[in-house]
Amino acid sequence: xxxxxxxxxxxxxxxxxxxxxxxxxxxxxxxxxxxxxxxxxxxxxxxxxxxxxxxxxxxxxxxxxxxxxxxxxxxxxxxxxxxxxxxxxxxxxxxxxxxxxxxxxxxxxxxxxxxxxxxxxxxxxxxxxxxxxxxxxxxxxxxxxxxxxxxxxxxxxxxxxxxxxxxxxxxxxxxxxxxxxxxxxxxxxxxxxxxxxxxxxxxxxxxxxxxxxxxxxxxxxxxxxxxxxxxxxxxxxxxxxxxxxxxxxxxxxxxxxxxxxxxxxxxxxxxxxxxxxxxxxxxxxxxxxxxxxxxxxxxxxxxxxxxxxxxxxxxxxxxxxxxxxxxxxxxxxxxxxxxxxxxxxxxxxxxxxxxxxxxxxxxxxxxxxxxxxxxxxxxxxxxxxxxxxxxxxxxxxxxxxxxxxxxxxxxxxxxxxxxxxxxxxxxxxxxxxxxxxx
Amino acid sequence: xxxxxxxxxxxxxxxxxxxxxxxxxxxxxxxxxxxxxxxxxxxxxxxxxxxxxxxxxxxxxxxxxxxxxxxxxxxxxxxxxxxxxxxxxxxxxxxxxxxxxxxxxxxxxxxxxxxxxxxxxxxxxxxxxxxxxxxxxxxxxxxxxxxxxxxxxxxxxxxxxxxxxxxxxxxxxxxxxxxxxxxxxxxxxxxxxxxxxxxxxxxxxxxxxxxxxxxxxxxxxxxxxxxxxxxxxxxxxxxxxxxxxxxxxxxxxxxxxxxxxxxxxxxxxxxxxxxxxxxxxxxxxxxxxxxxxxxxxxxxxxxxxxxxxxxxxxxxxxxxxxxxxxxxxxxxxxxxxxxxxxxxxxxxxxxxxxxxxxxxxxxxxxxxxxxxxxxxxxxxxxxxxxxxxxxxxxxxxxxxxxxxxxxxxxxxxxxxxxxxxxxxxxxxxxxxxxxxxxxxxxxxxxxxxxxxxxxxxxxxxxxxxxxxxxxxxxxxxxxxxxxxxxxxxxxxxxxxxxxxxxxxxxxxxxxxxx
Numbered sequence: 001x002x003x004x005x006x007x008x009x010x011x012x013x014x015x016x017x018x019x020x021x022x023x024x025x026x027x028x029x030x031x032x033x034x035x036x037x038x039x040x041x042x043x044x045x046x047x048x049x050x051x052x053x054x055x056x057x058x059x060x061x062x063x064x065x066x067x068x069x070x071x072x073x074x075x076x077x078x079x080x081x082x083x084x085x086x087x088x089x090x091x092x093x094x095x096x097x098x099x100x101x102x103x104x105x106x107x108x109x110x111x112x113x114x115x116x117x118x119x120x121x122x123x124x125x126x127x128x129x130x131x132x133x134x135x136x137x138x139x140x141x142x143x144x145x146x147x148x149x150x151x152x153x154x155x156x157x158x159x160x161x162x163x164x165x166x167x168x169x170x171x172x173x174x175x176x177x178x179x180x181x182x183x184x185x186x187x188x189x190x191x192x193x194x195x196x197x198x199x200x201x202x203x204x205x206x207x208x209x210x211x212x213x214x215x216x217x218x219x220x221x222x223x224x225x226x227x228x229x230x231x232x233x234x235x236x237x238x239x240x241x242x243x244x245x246x247x248x249x250x251x252x253x254x255x256x257x258x259x260x261x262x263x264x265x266x267x268x269x270x271x272x273x274x275x276x277x278x279x280x281x282x283x284x285x286x287x288x289x290x291x292x293x294x295x296x297x298x299x300x301x302x303x304x305x306x307x308x309x310x311x312x313x314x315x316x317x318x319x320x321x322x323x324x325x326x327x328x329x330x331x332x333x334x335x336x337x338x339x340x341x342x343x344x345x346x347x348x349x350x351x352x353x354x355x356x357x358x359x360x361x362x363x364x365x366x367x368x369x370x371x372x373x374x375x376x377x378x379x380x381x382x383x384x385x386x387x388x389x390x391x392x393x394x395x396x397x398x399x400x401x402x403x404x405x406x407x408x409x410x411x412x413x414x415x416x417x418x419x420x421x422x423x424x425x426x427x428x429x430x431x432x433x434x435x436x437x438x
Numbered sequence: 439x440x441x442x443x444x445x446x447x448x449x450x451x452x453x454x455x456x457x458x459x460x461x462x463x464x465x466x467x468x469x470x471x472x473x474x475x476x477x478x479x480x481x482x483x484x485x486x487x488x489x490x491x492x493x494x495x496x497x498x499x500x501x502x503x504x505x506x507x508x509x510x511x512x513x514x515x516x517x518x519x520x521x522x523x524x525x526x527x528x529x530x531x532x533x534x535x536x537x538x539x540x541x542x543x544x545x546x547x548x549x550x551x552x553x554x555x556x557x558x559x560x561x562x563x564x565x566x567x568x569x570x571x572x573x574x575x576x577x578x579x580x581x582x583x584x585x586x587x588x589x590x591x592x593x594x595x596x597x598x599x600x601x602x603x604x605x606x607x608x609x610x611x612x613x614x615x616x617x618x619x620x621x622x623x624x625x626x627x628x629x630x631x632x633x634x635x636x637x638x639x640x641x642x643x644x645x646x647x648x649x650x651x652x653x654x655x656x657x658x659x660x661x662x663x664x665x666x667x668x669x670x671x672x673x674x675x676x677x678x679x680x681x682x683x684x685x686x687x688x689x690x691x692x693x694x695x696x697x698x699x700x701x702x703x704x705x706x707x708x709x710x711x712x713x714x715x716x717x718x719x720x721x722x723x724x725x726x727x728x729x730x731x732x733x734x735x736x737x738x739x740x741x742x743x744x745x746x747x748x749x750x751x752x753x754x755x756x757x758x759x760x761x762x763x764x765x766x767x768x769x770x771x772x773x774x775x776x777x778x779x780x781x782x783x784x785x786x787x788x789x790x791x792x793x794x795x796x797x798x799x800x801x802x803x804x805x806x807x808x809x810x811x812x813x814x815x816x817x818x819x820x821x822x823x824x825x826x827x828x829x830x831x832x833x834x835x836x837x838x839x840x841x842x843x844x845x846x847x848x849x850x851x852x853x854x855x856x857x858x859x860x861x862x863x864x865x866x867x868x869x870x871x872x873x874x875x876x877x878x879x880x881x882x883x884x885x886x887x888x889x890x891x892x893x894x895x896x897x898x899x900x901x902x903x904x905x906x907x908x909x910x911x912x913x914x915x916x917x918x919x920x921x922x923x924x925x926x927x928x929x930x931x932x933x934x935x936x937x938x939x940x941x942x943x944x945x946x947x948x949x950x951x952x
Contacts, residue, residue, distance in 0.1 A: 001628060003627060047627050118627055119623055126638045127642055269660065272656060272659070272660040272737070276648060276653050276657045279650055280657075280769075281649055281650045281767035281801070282648070282800070289803060289806070
């Protein structure tokens with residue numbers, strides 16, 4: 001077997017607590033499908049047949065009863081539960097399942113919505129025998145107004161500096177602004193080997209990583225690393241250029257420890273690989289006297305997407321943007337066949353109506369998503385909003401640019417603009433609600 | 439016209455004969471397995487260019503009649519693996535047949551040679567099925583052949599790689615792929631149909647990470663070792679037969695990624711022979727270890743030790759004060775030069791390079807790293823630099839059965855200009871790269887690389903960026919060319935230093951050995 005897929009679905013959604021305090025992040029509806037459906041669909045489309053899903057008990061219960069996941073996903077899901085309060089990072093979770101990992105892994109985060117061609121990432125991993133291969137995308141500005149936020153909040157997040165070489169594929173440098181004191185510090189050893197480096201800041205990390213099995217084993221020995229993105233990836237990127245005497249020493253040692261059993265096989269194979277590289281007239285760089293890859297055994301690669309959809313739904317703004325764009329990823333009909341839609345209502349072309357909905361007369365729904373089993377009474381105007389499941393909207397309401405969470409009830413005649421209504425909340429009839437969270 | 443009608447009837451008759459033979463063969467499948475071992479010819483991989491061998495020999499058919507007869511005998515016992523039921527017959531072949539028939543008639547009319555006439559008539563009709571079969575990879579402009587190939591790949595569950603861009607009309611019968619459209623696009627990501635190490639190898643081939651005849655063969659054998667290690671015999675199957683069948687789709691896949699080289703073809707032939715030689719009572723573990731040691735021994739003997747032997751011979755030819763010209767990056771020639779330098783020969787090297795591959799830079803780096811003093815020129819400066827040169831060392835991709843040397847494009851130019859300047863040309867080639875193909879030109883069978891490689895960006899401008907929009911413009915990126923034996927003075931192989939015309943002798947000796 002070549003690759004095992006691991007889906008990290010235990011995250012808490014700490015940056016959008018108002019949405020996730022009732023519904024766990026993997027099950028938030030985006031385009032009327034649970035968020036976890038998107039990475040699972042991506043893996044299934046590409047050809048995976050089974051996935052290890054690391055999640056919490058609560059999510060596990062809900063997944064096993066969710067119709068979307070059960071019906072649409074044909075892969076075998078191996079659900080591994082971890083304690084909710086254990087505060088496990090992604091690397092800790094990988095360490096937890098070390099016994100299940102038999103080959104190289106493809107780690108995906110549950111909040112990734114993308115239509116990327118995964119083979120680009122995996123091809124880099126295969127062709128260069130890389131230790132790490134990841135996916136990044138050019139960030140797009142979010143155009144939708146976020147309820148509860150006046151204007152656009154700039155750089156709440158700190159920037160990531162990503163350095164790639166001339167080909168744009170080899171990852172040379174990765175640091176977050178938070179870790180840097182005054183400026184970006186680049187070691188001379190990197191500049192000597194790669195004199196031309198492009199540093200990019202406007203990139204979104206898709207949190208999709210191809211890791212060698214030896215990295216997972218290395219994690220098992222080094223319990224201090226708890227987050228893949230925060231600690232493991234910068235560590236590996238730095239380790240590419242450490243002094244050649246102990247360059248991938250730590251990872252190599254685990255390599256050798258494991259291969260002690262079949263040492264004859266691996267040493268002979270290593271010789272053949274070395275012979276191949278020696279006889280091949282290819283070099284990944286030119287201008288200096290060193291062999292291909294500068295003789296380094298640890299290599300990190302990145303594939304940067306120019307076009308296409310790539311979103312990580314970890315903030316409210318991203319959630320809203322994703323809802324707008326998610327329908328482009330699948331071709332189901334916008335209006336679910338089981339929805340009861342009366343004839344005298346206006347439903348815009350870019351709206352989605354979920355199953356078992358009831359839309360009454362004289363309603364107007366534009367650029368919105370209506371969840372499953374929602375009831376919309378007469379004369380309601382819904383524009384630019386996201387209505388989740390089981391919501392009841394009484395007559396005469398006007399909802400604009402808002403997010404209404406599941407099972408809320410909007411009283412008659414309420415006027416809601418740019419608000420976030422939490423789960424199972426009630427909005428008073430005839431109220432005017434502007435720009436705040438309930 | 440009459441001649442053509444006759445040949446049509448003959449065609450139909452031969453087709454029926456062939457179908458009957460095939461049916462017989464399927465019934466006697468087990469018996470013919472043992473026969474296959476004795477006839478190495480029938481173990482050649484499907485793209486077998488035997489046709490080109492027969493076309494020129496149709497004329498001297500009466501003279502060389504005894505040779506075709508034994509060659510055609512194995513074809514009867516084990517018809518070719520390639521499914522060529524209705525091969526196309528080109529005008530040239532029809533002409534050649536008609537001419538041959540005229541010759542035999544003329545010979546029959548002469549007194550005393552009636553016996554030879556009868557002899558030649560019989561093998562000719564048996565030869566016809568051989569003449570018709572052109573290898574599939576040089577018939578890309580024939581839609582029937584392409585359809586057949588697509589069907590075969592579909593059966594093996596390998597995706598078909600589509601051709602890219604406008605092909606220059608003289609080479610429209612060859613495949614032309616784009617590096618930006620890898621075959622892995624159409625494969626599932628944890629590849630289940632094809633072994634992961636083969637997928638990795640195919641990627642490395644198509645991206646040029648593993649390039650060079652020796653490197654490709656070693657990488658191929660390494661990948662086969664992994665495949666054999668991970669292989670388990672399914673129940674009710676024999677390892678000797680099932681493993682060969684398992685390897686066939688992998689070979690098709692690698693062929694799609696990049697056309698197989700002659701050295702790879704010979705290595706595959708060797709492995710298939712070794713696998714089918716495994717006795718059926720052998721246990722699986724034992725069989726696998728035996729195969730793995732066979733592969734190791736092959737690499738050790740044919741590549742590593744051969745390189746040492748060739749360096750030993752070649753160093754005798756290098757004297758102090760020599761100025762040696764090399765072209766591109768041949769692993770063998772680099773090896774020789776490094777060894778010679780270590781044995782304290784005093785010489786300097788001129789490295790000739792050419793676009794778009796610019797492999798000479800890599801050769802230059804390796805030689806300078808050892809301390810050899812080098813000069814670097816592009817091939818356009820060849821006649822300027824040749825007066826200084828005392829010897830030319832060339833590497834080869836393959837040595838053909840008629841003594842022609844197939845090597846990187848540009849080699850024939852180097853040999854030609856060197857001959858004009860009376861500079862000796864020495865070709866270094868291991869014996870495992872000798873192949874039974876016959877070619878006299880670089881058009882019939884060649885490889886077309888990605889045409890986008892010819893685009894170069896200088897000062898931010900890429901002149902050929904929109905070459906596809908210009909309807910009358912075609913970009914041609916050839917990979918190989920053939921050098922006639924008249925330009926080559928000596929071939930240095932692990933068997934010794936032989937003239938170019940002795941290649942068929944070596945091949946014959948090799949076949950007898952096997």
